[in-house]
Amino acid sequence: MVARYVVSARGGRRAHRTIASALGEAARRGRPALIEIEPGGYPEALTVRSEVRLVAAGGPGSVVVEQPRGAVLDSFAPAVVQGLVLVGRHADVVGCHAGALTLERSEIRAHDGVAVHARPGTSVTLRDSTVLHGRFLLAGAHGRVERCRFTDAADNALAVIDGGHLEVLGSRIEGSRIHGVFVGGGRARVEGCTLTRTGMAAVFAGARSELVVADCLVESVEAEGIGFVEQSRGSVDRTRVVDARCGIAVASGADPVVRDCVLTGCRDTGLDVNGGGRGRFRDIEVSGAGNVAVLVTRGGAPEVDGCRVTGGTAGFAVTDGGRGRFTRIEVRDLTSAALRVHDEATAVFEHVRVERCPSGLETKGNGGTRAEIGDAVLCDVEMAAVTALGQSWVTLRRVAVERAALAFGAGEEAQLLLEDCRAAGVGVGGASAFGTARVVARGLTVSGSDGLGVFARDTARLEVVGAVLADCAVGGATFADRSVGRLADCSVTGEGQLGVLHNGLVDLGGLRTTLPVVEKEVRTEPGPTVVHHHYEGPVFNGPVRDVQLAWNNIHAVQNRTTNEDGTRT
Template sequence: MVRRYVVAPHGGRRAHPDISSALRAAAERHGPALIEIAPGHYEESLTVRGEVELTGMGGPGSVLVSPPQGSVLDAFGTVRVRGLLLVGREADVVDCLGGTLALEHTEVRAHGGVCVHARRGTRVALTDSVFRYGRTLFAGAAGTVERCGFHDAADNALAVIEGARVSVRDSRFEGSRIHGVRVSDAWTELVGCALTGTEKAAVMADTRAELTMSGCRVDSVHAEAVMFIEQSRGLVRDLRVSDAEHGIGVASGADPVVRDCVFADCRDTGINVQTTGRGTFESCEVLNAGSVSVFSTNGGAPRVNGCRVAGGNVGVAVVDKARGHFTDVVIEDLAGSALRVFDESRAVFERTRVERCPAGLEVRGNGATTAQLTDVRIAGFDMAAVAVTGEARVTLTRVSAEHGLLGFGVGEEAFLQIQDCEVSATRAGGAVAFGRARLVARNLTVTGSEAFGLCGTESAYVDVADSRFDDCAAAGVTFDESGGGRLVNCSVTGTRGVGVQHNGRVDLVSLHTSRPVVERVPEPAPAPVQVVNNHYHGPVFNAAVHGVHLAWNNDRITQEIIQQDAPQATAQATPRATPQVVQQVIQEHDDQNGATP
């Protein structure tokens, strides 16, 4: 049978004047005890043993227990606290040293200490309670937290460490100086929780932690909404993030699974994977990220499936020896490039769709920089659908580019391989190689280019077979300067422009075209023409001149005029994009919004 004890600050009939005296009386009886406490301020430290319930009799905050120093409540046994306000300084306000402890409808304030300390082997349940200023610590303990508020913690609001197991539901964390929830070498479940205003990651999982989140909201935080590091694992579902520096971060060997989440208005990145972090991201959305929507860097290796990126600056960036595998990704309406692969990174994009972005894919770096695109559609771009520079290597399989400036471009010493790809309705051209780049294409189709279908310039080498160039305004295929290569079983159709315009360095094997084939062989420049004239105020020319070097205000004036013949034009030729314009398009990729993400 439960014995009932009454506490009143001024005593009374059969009432104890303080809580400690009621606890001593209950301990002498050795049975379950219910201690009912009248409103008042009790300046005492409590040690509760056995099966005891402490209940405040007034409204919220009417029973204040606040000793001058030390812990407010030390619990051993089976202890329940209801309706109290516990205030402590420079110590653990509530310390569960053994057994079980339940706090219900209770407020705990820790000025310079810990609100609740659940020690190893204990079990603590927190329900409908409020915790201010200090952290709540589960160290090797088990517990539950339901419908609680954690406010203005000077440290982590809730720390679950040293193998503890804690389930947190429908609770709110706000204004923490470090993390809202930290899980370290422990297991934690967060369901339906809200976190706001933390100065570091709202939720941190470190040191092989296991973290599960479902139906949570994070907003207005100064760093990451959720961060996994140090080989942590977990599952994050239905998370909604807004106004964080980074939506979710993964680093140092962590490998979470993230599903059905939305990262909106993140100031820097939506998904950020770095320093050998991994992670699987499925059916997520990243909206209006300030810098990069999905960022893999410094050895990161995410797997991204079925996600959508809309608004913001750069869509997906894989840089600095990172990796990434991206499948069924949709990228729309960006201010910068949709895809970037830089600096010894490797990325695979499958069944990806890019629409209304200034640039499609940019790849730049040494020979260890690679990208593979399969079943990708890029539409509505302002510069190039694919631009490859440096010594990077890119493979395109069943890639379509439509309604933009330039389809596929490769320059410097890079390598681009094209298989079963299509380019249509471009303003500058279908595919171009310049510098000392190599372009190998099989079954490439270019339709409706307002300039050329295929262009090789400078010292580039182009090897194209089984391809078709239809209705290109200037030329189906053009080779300038010392660019060379071969065309095997290719066709040029349509009613505009020349068929092939080349420089004599191209092997034409089984070429099918009804348009003119023009060979342009540069002629040696004629000797300079010396024009000597005594003139003191400025030159006078009666016809157009080129390559002029002038000097005057001398006693003798020499005007050196180097004559240059304009290239021979055919009757069918129309104005076209020059190789210099094409190279400028490629260069604009590097200059767009800076050289790095």
């Protein structure tokens, strides 16, 4: 049978003047107790040592328990608190030291410390309550928060550490100086919550933690909306992040699963995977990212299946040794490149559609920089649909370009391989090679070009096998300067000015065309050879002419002039 006690600051028959007095009598009798507290202020510290229920008799907010310094409520036994306002400073306002503690329709104001502190092995439930300024801390404990509000925490609003387990359901967290929810070496589930105006990541999983986020709204965050680091795991489902610096960030070995999420108006990046982070991302939407919609860098290696990017600056950027596989990608209406692979990064893109962007795919870097695109459509591209620079390697399979300045181009020392690709309605041309680049195209179709079908210049190499070059206004193919290559089993049709204009360094075996094929002589006189040697003179094993030499010098300047009679000095 439950013992009943009444507490009234005004006193009265059989009433305790203090809550502590009633708690003391309940502990001495050792029976479950109901303590009903009349409205008023109670400047005291409460200690629970037996099973009790503390109830504000006048309803939520009618009883205020306040301490100028130190704890307000310490619980060492199962307890339920209903409708109280607990105000404390310079210490934990509520401490759960043993057993289970439930606070319902209550308010906790922690001006300088922790609002609720659950110690190892305990359990705390917070329901339909408000927490001002302080944080809810679970250290090796279990916690459940339902329909609560956390406002202006000076630290993290909720934190679970040291193997603790936290569930936060249907709650609002706003104005935290650090994180809204922090998980460090524990587990947390955040579902149906709104998190806003946090100073750092709204929800953050630290070292070796497990975090589950579902059906949440994260908005107006100074840093990441949701962050996973240090080998943490977990999932994010059906969640929207609005106006964060970064929507979702994954780093240092973390490996979450993210599904059906929307990242809107992120000031820097929508999705950021870096520092060895991994992750599987499915059906993600990123709109209006200030810098990059999806950034993979410094060893990041995500798998993305289904991602739509609209508006903003750049689409997908894989850089600095990052790598990733991206499937079912849509990119529209950007102000910069849709896809970018730089600096020893590797990326595979499959089933891609790009519309209304300045450029499609850009690659640049050393030979470790590689990109592959399969089954893609790139249309209404202002500049080049695909550009490979540096020493990068790019492979395209079944890629269609519609309405672009240039469809496929490679320069400097890059390598570009095309298989069964097509280009229509391009301005400059279908495929090009310049610098010392190499372009190999098999099964290429170029139609309706306002310029050329394919072309090469400088000392680049262009090999085209089994191509159809139709209705190209200027010509089917041009090889300028000392570029080399071949047109094997290719056809050039239409009413263009030329079929092929070449420099005599091209194999035209199997070319089919009724348009003119013109060879233009290319000047082949070699320029002078320059040898730089800083320590000893060079050794020549044969006749030498037109040579300039410099040694024992830090700098050498080469000058060449032409005399009036045409000789050079």
